Amino acid sequence: MLLEEQTHGVHAIAQVANFKTSNEKIPIEKFAIALNSKLKQSIRIQSAEEVDERFHSRYSVHSKTYRYIINNSEFGSAILREFEYHFPIKLDVIEMEKAIKYFEGEHDFKAFKASGTSSKNSVRTIYKAEIIYKEPRIEIELTGNGFLYNMVRIIAGTLLDVGLGKIEPEEIPDIIKSGDRKLAGRTLPAHGLYLVKVEY
Numbered sequence: 306m307l308l309e310e311q312t313h314g315v316h317a318i319a320q321v322a323n324f325k326t327s328n329e330k331i332p333i334e335k336f337a338i339a340l341n342s343k344l345k346q347s348i349r350i351q352s353a354e355e356v357d358e359r360f361h362s363r364y365s366v367h368s369k370t371y372r373y374i375i376n377n378s379e380f381g382s383a384i385l386r387e388f389e390y391h392f393p394i395k396l397d398v399i400e401m402e403k404a405i406k407y408f409e410g411e412h413d414f415k416a417f418k419a420s421g422t423s424s425k426n427s428v429r430t431i432y433k434a435e436i437i438y439k440e441p442r443i444e445i446e447l448t449g450n451g452f453l454y455n456m457v458r459i460i461a462g463t464l465l466d467v468g469l470g471k472i473e474p475e476e477i478p479d480i481i482k483s484g485d486r487k488l489a490g491r492t493l494p495a496h497g498l499y500l501v502k503v504e505y
Contacts, residue, residue, distance in 0.1 A: 306324075306336070306353045307321055307351040308320040308321070308322060308348060308349065309348070316498065319502050320500055320503070323361065323362040333354060333355055337350040368448055368503075369449065369452065370504075371498060372444055372445065372501045373458065374388070374442055374497050375389065375390050375396070375444075375461070375465065375493075376389045377392055377393075377442065381393070390496065397469075397470065401464045402435075404474035405436055405445065405464060407474065409433065409434045410431065412428070412431070413427050414429050414453055416480055417453065417456045417486075418454060418456055419454045419455035419459070419492065422455075423454075432449055434446070448502075457498060458492045459490065459492050462491035463490030464490070
């Protein structure tokens with residue numbers, strides 16, 4: 306089942322959920338309509354399909370793609386203020402583009418996880434990391450086999466510091482290797498973050 310969800314923080318364009326049901330009255334092609342009639346409007350079911358009983362929407366995932374949106378204009382947007390992070394100081398996008406490539410590959414992302422995270426293993430693989438610049442918006446997009454709690458928001462905050470000249474792109478590998486959260490950037494607010502794709 307493909308969901309679109311808005312919370313007070315993170316947004317999901319392509320969240321996936323699965324459940325077992327003994328329902329025989331509602332045909333699968335009508336499931337989305339039936340469920341949407343009962344859900345609050347901040348959650349919308351986009352599609353539903355039958356899957357193998359062994360399928361699990363969390364544990365069967367091959368990769369996820371997250372996007373963090375920074376509005377880098379002077380005044381920001383009144384309409385989109387809850388859907389992007391407004392940062393009025395001009396950022397150096399070219400330096401951010403250099404820096405983001407260092408996150409690709411398999412690394413121990415201990416320096417990029419929130420304190421108190423339950424995950425004991427902080428090794429993850431980033432398949433693709435890129436900056437998509439649509440002036441005045443800077444979109445930070447990461448595809449990986451998994452993400453630690455707040456990992457994307459901390460990477461985004463680190464790239465923001467690169468854009469400000471506080472961190473050099475070439476420092477990123479050393480920050481990753483250090484495993485020291487204090488060396489990485491700030492945790493950016495949740496409302497700029499989107500789950501945009503889940504692949505199985």
